[in-house]
Structures are given as C-alpha cells and as structure tokens.
Amino acid sequence: MAQINITKESPSFWRASLDNPPINLFGGQLVVEMRALLDAAENDPELTVIVFESANPDYFIAHWDLADDLSVLANQPPPVTGQQPFVDVMVRLSKLPVVTISKIRGRARGAGSEFLLATDIRFASRERTLIGQFEMSTGVPPGGGAPSRLPRLVGRGRALEILVSAEDFDGDLAERYGYVNRTIPDAELDDFVTAFATRVAAFDRGALAEMKGWVNAITLPDDNEFPPQSATFTARLGSARSQRWAAGAFAAGLQQSGDLEERLGTRSVEF
Numbered sequence: 273m274a275q276i277n278i279t280k281e282s283p284s285f286w287r288a289s290l291d292n293p294p295i296n297l298f299g300g301q302l303v304v305e306m307r308a309l310l311d312a313a314e315n316d317p318e319l320t321v322i323v324f325e326s327a328n329p330d331y332f333i334a335h336w337d338l339a340d341d342l343s344v345l346a347n348q349p350p351p352v353t354g355q356q357p358f359v360d361v362m363v364r365l366s367k368l369p370v371v372t373i374s375k376i377r378g379r380a381r382g383a384g385s386e387f388l389l390a391t392d393i394r395f396a397s398r399e400r401t402l403i404g405q406f407e408m409s410t411g412v413p414p415g416g417g418a419p420s421r422l423p424r425l426v427g428r429g430r431a432l433e434i435l436v437s438a439e440d441f442d443g444d445l446a447e448r449y450g451y452v453n454r455t456i457p458d459a460e461l462d463d464f465v466t467a468f469a470t471r472v473a474a475f476d477r478g479a480l481a482e483m484k485g486w487v488n489a490i491t492l493p494d495d496n497e498f499p500p501q502s503a504t505f506t507a508r509l510g511s512a513r514s515q516r517w518a519a520g521a522f523a524a525g526l527q528q529s530g531d532l533e534e535r536l537g538t539r540s541v542e543f
Contacts, residue, residue: 273305277327281466283318285473291327294529298358298383299337300344306361307348313368320480321472322368323465324391325375329400332376333384334533336416338518338526353495356502358383362390362417366492369481371472375465376452381406381440381536386416388452389425392484395465398455401443402537407505409438409540410521411513415505420493426450440537517543 277289288309290296313319326332336358351360365372365387374388376396380403388394388403396403405422407414414435422431430449434441443455456464472480508514518526520543525532532539 273308275302276305276309278309281470282473284320284477285469286313286319286322288322288324289327290324290333293328295334295527295533296326296328296331296378296384297335297337297340297527298333298387299340300342300357303357303361304344304348306365307352310361310364310368313370314364317477319370320475320477321371321373321469323373323375323469324387325465326378329377330534331378331384332374332380332403333387334379334527335382335384335406335536339522355495355498356506358416359498359502362386363495363498365390366392367488369484370477371480371484373465373469375461376401376403376443377458377461379403379440379533379536382414383416386414386418386421389418389421394452395461395468396443396446396452396455397458397461398443399458401446401452401455402440403446403451404438404440404537405435406438406440406537406540408436410517410543411511412505412508413501415502417493417498417501419501420497422451424491424493438537438540440535519543 275290275292277291279287281287292302313322345357351357353360353363355363372391374391374394376394377400380388382405385403385405405414405418419435422434426449441451446452447455
C-alpha cells in the first residue's frame with residue numbers, strides 16, 4: 273500500500289499508520305487502500321484489534337482532498353454497502369467485527385473527523401490534538417456521516433455546536449464533550465494505546481464481534497441516513513459560495529503545509 277503502512281504486532285493486533293505527505297489528505301487512493309484493509313480484516317479469523325495512527329505528528333487526517341478527481345476509483349468494484357465510496361468505507365469500518373482504535377496526534381478535520389467517528393474508540397494526545405468539522409464555513413454541510421454520528425456520541429446540543437461553529441476542538445475540550453474517549457499526555461500516548469490494544473488482542477474474536485454487534489444495534493446510525501447527506505455535500509460543492517471559498521483557500525495555501533492548514537478551524541471563515 274502507498275498510504276497505509278500495516279504492522280502486524282501479533283496475529284490478533286494490527287497497527288495501521290496513515291502516511292500521505294505532506295498533510296495526510298483523504299482521497300481516492302486512501303479509499304482504495306482502506307477497502308483492501310477492510311477486506312483483509314473481515315476475513316482474518318485471528319484479528320481482534322486495529323490501531324489507526326498517523327506517520328505525521330501534525331496531521332492525523334487533515335481533511336478530504338478537494339483536488340482529487342477520484343479517477344483512481346474508476347476501475348474499482350462497486351461499493352459494498354451501496355453508499356458513495358468514502359461513506360462506504362466509513363460504514364464498513366464502523367461495523368467491522370474487530371475493535372478499531374484511533375490514536376490521535378495532530379489535526380483531524382472534515383473527513384478526518386468523520387474517520388475518527390467511524391472507529392470504535394478514540395484516544396488523543398492532550399497537547400497535540402485538534403479536531404473539528406470545518407465544512408459549514410465553506411458553504412457545504414458535512415457529507416461523510418458526521419451529522420448522524422456526532423449526536424449519538426456527544427448529544428444534540430454539543431453536536432450542533434461542533435457542526436455549526438466549524439471550529440477546532442483541542443484535546444481537553446474534545447474529551448469533556450465526549451468527542452474522544454480520553455486524552456493522554458503526549459509522552460504517554462503510545463505506551464497507553466499499545467497496552468490497551470494488547471489487552472484487547474488477547475480476547476476472543478467471536479465474543480468481541482458479538483458484543484460489538486449488540487452495541488452497534490443500539491448506537492450506529494441507520495445506513496439510510498447517509499445518502500441525503502452525501503448528495504447535498506456533492507451538490508453544494510458546486511455552488512458559487514463553495515467555489516469562491518475554494519479559490520481563496522487554495523490561493524492562501526490550502527492542502528499545503530503552513531499556517532492555513534495549521535489554523536484552518538480559525539482561518540476557514542476568511543474566504
């Protein structure tokens with residue numbers, strides 16, 4: 273794989289490191305590689321836990337790649353769930369019969385935040401985490417599942433605050449809201465997550481899958497909630513407001529290492 277480095281710590285514990293320089297954008301290639309990872313995970317009878325982390329300490333997943341023409345998906349099989357390709361991956365990830373953990377260090381906005389929401393457990397660096405849904409500042413509502421997943425995770429009021437403010441949430445506030453399970457001092461994060469995942473990896477896959485299935489039945493959105501969100505997201509990307517925002521943001525350094533991406537939750541309202 274070009275953008276996911278998989279390390280098998282043991283037959284039951286995989287580590288998946290996301291690596292798409294310079295800022296870990298999520299685009300068509302990562303969709304392809306996530307599909308391959310999910311296929312492998314679904315069919316491995318020994319696997320019980322996957323830890324997702326980033327090779328870039330400043331960006332977990334910056335956001336969706338707005339310059340990607342998705343041509344890499346042209347020869348791919350149809351999405352398994354019938355959803356659009358990104359949502360298909362998120363739905364499959366949330367229902368995977370293994371425990372998925374996001375180890376968050378750096379920024380995760382837009383599609384990056386939606387990826388976190390689709391994983392089961394989120395542990396974050398206290399000092400180095402910034403997450404949020406910045407889309408509303410661009411004239412486009414989130415289209416990858418956040419309006420369905422966030423209210424079930426943090427409650428209605430806080431979900432609306434996160435979505436309509438389009439601001440960044442640091443580690444401590446994200447923990448207080450329930451956006452992440454807990455924050456850990458950055459120097460302790462790696463050891464903590466490894467110890468947690470190693471403990472889970474010792475448990476029976478079948479029992480874990482059954483338990484996760486029961487929780488899913490109560491907490492996961494119905495798949496029918498996603499298509500209207502995806503369709504609206506796509507339609508509004510072509511609006512004059514969104515196109516004006518994109519032109520200004522790309523001219524100012526969008527999708528490049530630098531101040532705009534570092535402070536996107538603050539600066540996204542400039543354009």
